[in-house]
Amino acid sequence: MNLLHYWRAMWGIIWRELWRFVTQRERFISALVRPLVWLFVFAAGFRAALGLAITPPYETYILYEVYITPGLIGMIQLFNGMQSSLSMVYDREMGSMRILMVCPLPRWFLLLSKLLAGTGVSILQAYAFLTIAWFYDIQAPWQGYLWVAPALMLVGLMLGALGLLLSSFIKQLENFAGVMNFVIFPMFFMSTALYPLWKIKESSALLHNLAQYNPFSQAVELIRFALYGQFNQAAFIYTFVAFIVFMAAAIIGYNPSKGMMMKKGGA
Amino acid sequence: MNSSIALSIEDLSFSYGGKKALDQVNFKIQPGECTILLGPNGAGKSTLFSLITRLYDTREGRIELCGFDVKQQTRKALEKLGVVFQQTTLDMDLTVMQNLRYHTALHGMGSKLATQRIQQELERLNMYERRFEKVRQLNGGHRRRVEIARALLHKPSLLLLDEPTVGLDVPSRQSIVEYVHQLAVGEKLAVLWASHLIDEIYPGDHLIVLHKGQVKANGTVDEVLKMANAPTIKDAFNTLTQGEQA
Secondary structure, three states, X not given: OOHHXXXXXXXXXXXXXXXXXXXXXXXXXXXXXXXXXXXXXXXXXHXXXXXXXXOOOOOOOOOHHHHHHHHHHHHHHHXXXXXXXXXXXXXXXXXXXXXXXXXXXXXXXXXHHHHHHHHHHXXXXXXXXXXXXXXXXXXXXXXXXXXXXXXXXXHHHHHHHHHHHHHHXXXXXXXXXXXXXXXXXXXXXXXXXXXXXXXXXXXXXXXHHHHHHOHHHHHXXXXXXXXXXXXXXXXXXXXXXXXXXXXXXXXXXXXOOOOOHHHHOOO | OOOOOOEEEEEEEEEEOOEEEEEXXXXXXXXXXXXXXXXXXXXXXXXXXXXXXXXOOOOXXXXXXXXXXXXXXXXXHHHOEEEEOOOOXXXXXXXXXXXXXXXXXXXXXXXXXXXXXXXXXXXXXXXXXXXXXXXXXXXXXXHHHHHHHHHHOOOOOEEEEEOOOOOOOHHHHHHHHHHHHHHHHHOOOEEEEEEOOHHHOOOOOEEEEEEOOEEEEEEEHHHHXXXXXXXXXXXXXXXXXXXXXX
16 A cells, blocks of 8 residues: 555645635635625624524523624535535546546545545635624634634534435436435534524424434534534534545445446446 | 566456447557558447556456556556547646646656656657647647656557547647557567558558457558458458448
8 A cells, every 4th residue: 555645646636625615715605695794784683683692602691693793604514515426426437436546545544635625615614704803793712713614524524425426326417406405405404503402392392303313413512612622522423424425425336246236327 | 577578468357337349359569569450430440449448347368467457456557558549638737737637646756857857858759848738739739749748758668549640630640650660669669550541551560450349450551451362451441341331
């Protein structure tokens, strides 16, 4: 095993993704506009309607904008994971995926490198959002901005792995709209991104259960606690296990012997 | 090289569901040999390429690349392989140089060696001056040249080309056909070229006619003509494929 080969290939894949991100300004701006609209418009409107009790990690009453911020960071990473998935389907349709798949390295490693590249991009977006939020007076303790980095890494990997898994099932680019309707929206709305669990329980026990076991809820809670310098062990374990499961399934999906490639007719 | 045979295909069969795409395919390619895989649409050429490149799994039969079993020793086999796919696989938003750098990184080449190899291959194809241009700005023929240069960067022993001249104008086609034939002889490179264009075949080429997943003829151009009892390759092809369009 030539470690240098692995390192060079991984760096090549990450560099390509970062370069594409930097040169596609509209992608960067649109990734920020979505959560900012939620923060400036939606949250401002809901501020008066929603009363939030003091729950960990918060030690005092908070504004709704403060509550929603970790959920919006999760939203950035969720959309980024799905965007990576979309680009995998696009690359497969356009053929450039083949170049990656015929290079002499294990597929799991190539997929992991793709995932790391996408996660790196989503972390940059999340910090850009946090910077704007800071000027909007949504300020976490300074150490929270450091603690949130590993949380963003794990959440980005988990959501990216989910995107990879989905991309192994999606036959054509046109089918991607279904992902929006059946994955992104339910994951986001049935989570603690917008309302705390106890608030959801007040309206529906079923919705409460769905939100509690939704991996995106756990990911948002991991970010929320990390942003206030606290470690949410349960959320960490849940997110980590979800990452392993999604990643393993994605690797099987891209394995020529076992996965969906045969049924789809190509990489 | 681990073997004197660049590519060996033994008893290879493949089905999509119940439909047989390849049926007991057997052939070998030697280094320095330009082999044209001729067949009409749906003959099984692209399926064969997907199996050689391990995009599909080999379930029946065996493929060896320079002595390495593609299924068992995938990475060693893929190290020996350069591929030009039918569809363009370049990143349109990156420059020629960036696309080639990406490829050298995937093959684990260091910066100095990569720079040197990129220069060598682009100069041979008269594309070095255009290395900082975005691929989107190049015409179809020049994109193909870049793809051929890319496939050769890691010095493969076998070059696969899946209908690389489709959609190109006549001068671009001729220049690519000539360049690849020169490479085979000059670099002792084994070439497997899938095509349905008869004028791309040179008299000294090794010819394989594939039809409905079966090898209908395998030999030098003269041998195939003799076998089909036909005066031209076009007639031989018509006889062997019962008149289907190439």
